[in-house]
Amino acid sequence: MKGLYYRLAASQEEETFVFQESEPVSSPSDYHVKLQVKACALTPINTKLISALYPSKEHVPVGRDVAGVVLEVGPKVSFFKPDDEVVGILPLDCEESGLCDVIWVHEHHLARVIDVSKGNVNLTEKGIEETGGLGFDIIVDAGVILYNTEDSVTKPTLLPHKHEIISLLSVGGRWVTREQHLQLDPPDSNILFLKGASLSYLNEETWNLSSSQQGKYLHILLLPHPDEDSSETSVISDRRHRGRGSET
Template sequence: MKGLYCKPGDQGDVKFVSQETNVPTNIGDHQVNVQVKSCALSPVDFKLYGDLKLEKEHVPVGREIAGVVLQVGPKVTFFQPDDEVVGILPLEAEQSGLCSVVVTDEYNLVQKPEKVSWFEAAAVIKDGLRAYTALHTLARMAAGQTVLVLDGAGPFGVLAIQLAHYHGVKVLATALSPEDQKFLEELRPSVARVIRVWDSKEDLVDSCLEETGGLGVDIIIDSGVRLYDEEPEAQRHCPHKHDLLTLLSVGGHWVTTEQHLQLDPPDSHILFLKAASLSFLNDEVWTTSRAKQGRYLHILKDVMDKLCTGTFRPQLEDPVPLYEATVSMEMVQRKQTRKRIAVKL
């Protein structure tokens, strides 16, 4: 049985290889055998593996899986054979999600609703988890607030917009291109205003303050931040950290995906004056720490329920056949895709 793995190169390049892997013949008390039907592709964060001392010669690729339970351990209580499940393999997993059969703990999976396709379940589970973590766990959103979602047309941004609108939150979203603008405008009334950051004539701060009567937004969810005035071309559409501090409301909350964010004393003073707060969005903490396992599984289940009822309407690429997985993963790792890609097994 083959799976897809990646091997970091000496000069920062990454090589994806398909190699043979074996399914353990004996499964643990709380483990299940899952026949994988679909697996979504996400970039591999090698620095995170290093920080957690999980370096491997070959890192498994594809962790968001959907499939059918084949066999359960003697102490498994959540599932039975033939159950349809979806979940996220932990960082320390030895098997690639692109293997035809994987072994994992029952605590990494939830039931897949019958009406949800394998493809959608695998493709949405991680972005849905990130949206819940950002808006519920970190920002504590409440009805009547205003949220700014940067890069709202991305896979994560779309679900964040739909989740916020579902809970009665006013949503402002940025568009990185005319195509993104057209797509976001079609999401109305989920999006109250689309801000054209690709257009130099439209200012992010002025637009947000105008929309909120000068009070600022209650929640900011970024997708990257410029720390300095001179940044690489790839970050030209990312807002400057000072802009986000300026448009944040009193008591507001900024959720950042920028793990290297640096705040100078004047920046911290602005947060102090506004009684505002800053949180770092790392959705991997759910699987690296078991302190809140029940809440984690509840979130995964709720993501599937909202996908089943149509609250979540993701934008996905067409399913990719297994023989194209390597090429697709290379594109995902280089961030050359705008939609989530899932492989059909």
């Protein structure tokens, strides 16, 4: 299959990225899965690391994060079957580009997509089953349901409940949430404590800023409202500016 490759030792006159046919160096093993790629992310290429690990390599496949549908499985594959929707990360020594239409991937590099859109799948049971009862080391959500079904819920029903996410965390796991109004009940907090897990917040606006601009963003957020008494806040702001001036 034809895929996109990065040329490591390309001169200024040569193209850095090239399309060429990809052929597996070795035949797929009994544990490989034939995957029809539906989506692929253009992840950054660490040329220094690849040159150090594989000095004889001339071309590096582009695209390692893939998602698709299983077409065929090896005789010893136990985790997947044809027509399963999966996502995965191709290893550094993979010779096939993730932008190919069809690739062979070892089953250990893939994970099954849990479809909760029909409402007949228990997210907690499925997640524990996929991880062999260990749970996930890190979970990044796109929002959570904050209230019970008896209350008025404005969030989409496809979002998981906060208790489900906490139940899916492994020992020492980490939950990264984008929900700014998240509140944990004492039982949920107790589960986090028993697992030694942690909770972090992801603010998209701060995340997209460089480290030199994050302080300015926080300073804008801390500015008082025009209708409020700003005397105390202005004193704190002046002290911060004086401290920064003395440091410089």
